[in-house]
Amino acid sequence: xxxxxxxxxxxxxxxxxxxxxxxxxxxxxxxxxxxxxxxxxxxxxxxxxxxxxxxxxxxxxxxxxxxxxxxxxxxxxxxxxxxxxxxxxxxxxxxxxxxxxxxxxxxxxxxxxx
Amino acid sequence: xxxxxxxxxxxxxxxxxxxxxxxxxxxxxxxxxxxxxxxxxxxxxxxxxxxxxxxxxxxxxxxxxxxxxxxxxxxxxxxxxxxxxxxxxxxxxxxxxxxxxxxxxxxxxx
Numbered sequence: 001x002x003x004x005x006x007x008x009x010x011x012x013x014x015x016x017x018x019x020x021x022x023x024x025x026x027x028x029x030x031x032x033x034x035x036x037x038x039x040x041x042x043x044x045x046x047x048x049x050x051x052x053x054x055x056x057x058x059x060x061x062x063x064x065x066x067x068x069x070x071x072x073x074x075x076x077x078x079x080x081x082x083x084x085x086x087x088x089x090x091x092x093x094x095x096x097x098x099x100x101x102x103x104x105x106x107x108x109x110x111x112x113x114x
Numbered sequence: 115x116x117x118x119x120x121x122x123x124x125x126x127x128x129x130x131x132x133x134x135x136x137x138x139x140x141x142x143x144x145x146x147x148x149x150x151x152x153x154x155x156x157x158x159x160x161x162x163x164x165x166x167x168x169x170x171x172x173x174x175x176x177x178x179x180x181x182x183x184x185x186x187x188x189x190x191x192x193x194x195x196x197x198x199x200x201x202x203x204x205x206x207x208x209x210x211x212x213x214x215x216x217x218x219x220x221x222x223x224x
Contacts, residue, residue, distance in 0.1 A: 004157075031210060042120075042203055042214040043158070050210065058211065090157050094210070101207035102148060105157030 003027050004106035006091050012112045019078040021109050023091030025071075031094040032074040033103060034058075034066060036087040043090065049074055081113045117141045118206050120215035127222050133191040135218050137204035140185065144206040149178060149189050152201045152217070161202075162189070194222045 003026030013019050023032060034046040035058075045058030047066040055066050063085060065077045078085055088110050092103040119138045127133045137147070145166040150158035164171040164178045164187065171178050177190045191198055199222050205212045 033211075040123075040216055042216040043205075043212075044214070045211055048211060092157075101146060101210065101212065102160055102163065103212055104160065105150075107157050108155070 004091060004093055004104060006089075006106040006109050008109060009107065010110045012114065013081050014114050015082055016080050019081050019111065019113075021076045021089055021091075021111070023074045023076070023106060025074075025093045027093055027095070027104075028071060029093040029095045030071075031103075032068065033092040033094070034064070034074065034076045035090045035092065036060065037090060037108075038087050046076065046089075078111075081111075083113050085111065086113045087111060116216075117144075118204060118213045118215040120202075120204060120218050122218050123216070124219040124221070127194045127220065129196055129222055129224050130193045133189075133194045133198065133220055133222065135189040135191075135202050135204075135220065137187045137189075137215050138185060139187075139206055141206070141208070141213075142185065144208065146207055147178070147180065147187050148205045148207070148212070149176075150203045150205060150214075152203065158203060191220075194220075196222050196224050198222050 005024045007022045033048040035043040044060045049055045049068040067075045090108050091106040094103045148163040149161040151161045152158040162173050162176050180187045201217045203217045204215045
């Protein structure tokens with residue numbers, strides 16, 4: 001298993017509160033990603049990082065921000081959570097070596113916004 | 115604009131039979147495809163991939179077929195086992211990012 005952990009694994013919060021999800025890797029991979037999974041939508045990319053302090057937006061980035069101050073940590077922040085952000089969030093990493101683009105996923109964080 | 119589509123939300127198969135999961139794509143620039151499997155309460159795990167220079171890739175009970183002219187790929191599982199019951203996603207990389215299909219829930223009945 002790829003060394004990826006996510007914290008917390010479950011969180012319930014109220015609308016309007018800030019929330020930060022953490023992804024930690026021990027593989028020293030350059031690329032890290034945040035996805036959300038919702039029924040009927042598969043996995044949709046929120047933000048990704050291609051190095052320390054280098055990040056870019058994905059398909060569904062509105063309402064989310066990210067930061068990466070160390071290779072091993074990638075943080076996803078919901079500045080003011082809304083009910084539409086209730087979802088399961090997955091972090092992924094990739095070495096992007098050998099041209100395969102294979103990504104390896106963490107166990108997920110289930111977030112409920114009331 | 116859904117560039118990768120899995121049009122069957124679910125599939126039910128008897129143990130020992132073949133499972134065929136389908137995936138269509140619209141972007142002709144895609145040249146590599148991956149299949150992921152996801153169990154409840156776990157993250158997706160990489161299953162098998164195929165490059166566009168091939169039309170078939172096999173790994174044990176899992177085979178992926180690619181039809182470039184039809185922009186279609188399929189995952190065959192033979193024989194299917196109850197432990198294969200999961201959600202299966204196809205995905206295509208582009209500029210370091212993966213685009214996923216909506217997923218197909220496979221249920222294998224004993």
